[in-house]
Amino acid sequence: MAYPSDEVVITAVRAVAVRAPIETHVRTSFGIMRDRPAVFVEVEDDSGNRGLGEIWCNFPSVGAEHRARLVLETAGPLLQQLSPLPVGEVFARLMDKLHVLAIQSGEWGPLRQVCAGLDIACHDLAARRAGLPLYAYLDGQASGSVGAYASGIGPEAPAEVAARELARGHESFKLKVGFGMETDRRSLDAIRGAIGDRRLMIDANQGWNLDQAILHGRHFADYRLDWLEEPLRADRPLEEWRALSEAMPIAIAAGENMNAPAExxxxxxxxxxxxxxxxxxxxxxxxxxxxxxxxxxxxxLTYCPHYLGGGIGLLASAHLLAAAGGEGLLEIDTNPNPLRDNLIAGLMPLSGGRVTLSERPGIGLSGDLDGIVARAA
Structure with missing residues (x-):
């Protein structure tokens, strides 16, 4: 299917790092989030049209402010210099121009994330300008309904969280593991008891080596799991992933930490x-x-977008999944996050395990960046 070929002429770029305090920290096998950060960006074209994007910034804990400065001082001015350019080439063209800087600085991750957020914003602008919801702009035949699952469920109270999310309309669930066999089994027993035979996945957040992953995969097979996510470090060779796949019966999910087309x-x-x-x-x-x-x-294969951030990125991911089609599921974090919840209100209602997207132009949010930040807070 042809990609939209509209050009954008970006004349202004804005970015802001925001943080929301949370009472309960979010635990993974490799670190703890003690607040909920977000970097929101806004682009404006030569006709005054605007678009919103979001940049991944969960780790390290000081990462949000650094990424916002990269937008304002490096990637944003470059985007203006490159204009006009096709909306589908924003990420690739930015990264091509920043390639030497990425080598020199070693900051491949932050630069890729910043360019990704600007790419999202340019697409939101183009879809708004066309008067279309983003999913329809990307694929005129796409449906505005996608499957979803409750994510970010940790070992603290998995049964209680799953029961709450079940009442909210979720039918599929993902549990974080990698906290030791005893803790993981206790969590699996609890959540399986709460959700019955509904879909259940687990995420080890790169927490195991090959032998540990095989051991856990075999032990956890009885829980009827749809997938085991990132059991190994993302940069492990394909030979290890193949050995794991052959040695344990659970399907493998990965991709959030792959960083190039060749990968x-x-x-x-x-x-x-x-x-x-x-x-x-x-x-x-x-x-x-x-x-x-x-x-x-x-x-x-099945495409399921990874996402764990604020509301702009979640809306963009939902529209992306709708445009991609298929049986994939949208990841919706269950942990409190006002920077997400205050923005998506009314734009992606959940029922029967599915999300229905708004027909508003772009990702569905209106207003400028200042208004969006005020609404999120």
Whole structure:
């Protein structure tokens, strides 16, 4: 399917880092989030049209402010210099121009994330300008309904969280593991008891080596799991992923920490990853991730966007999944986050395990960046 070829002429770029305090910290196998950060960006074209984007900034804890400055001082001015350019080339063109800086600084991750957020914002602008919801702008035949799952469920109170999310309309759930066999089993027993036979996935957040992953995969098979996510470090060779796939019976999901087209191409060609999960706020933006999603689907794999941030990125991920089509599920974090919840209100109602997207132009949010920040807070 042809990608939209509209050009954007960006004349202004804004960015702001915001943080929301939380009472309960978010635990993973590699770190703890003690607040909820977000970097929101806004682009404006030569006709006054605006678009919103979001940049991944969860780790390290000081990362949000650094990424906002990268937008304002480096990537934003470059985007203006490159204009006009096709909306589908924003991420690739920015990263091409920043390649030497990324080598020199070693900051591949932050630069990719910043360019991804600007790519999202340019797509929101283009869709708003066209008067179309983003999913319809990307694919005129797409449906505005996508499957979803409750994510971010930790070992503290998995049964209680799952019961609450079940009442909210979720039918699929993902549990964080990697806290030791005893703790993980206790969590799995609790959540399986709460959700019955509904879909259940687990995420180890790169917490194991190959032997540990095989051991846990075999032990956890009885819990009827749809996938085991990132059991190994993302940069482990395909030979290790193949050994894991052959040694344990659970399907493997990965992709949020893959960082280049060649990595995704190799992952798809290997057919070791039943579920591919690029994060549009972390790599590729909408243009890069939609290409991966379509390639994954063509290979018979399932695209499920990874996402764990504020409301702008979640809305963009939902529209991206709708445009990609297929049986993938949208990741919706269950942990409190006003920077997400205050923005998505009314724009993606959940019922029966599915989200219905707004027909408003772009990702559905109106107003300028200052208004969005005030609404999120």
């Amino acid at each position: 995704f191409e190799a992952a798809i060609a290997s057919r070791l990853f039943r579920f591919l999960q690029p994060d549009a706020a972390k790599w590729g933006g909408l243009s890069g991730c939609l290409a991966v999603a379509r390639a994954a689907r063509a290979a018979g």
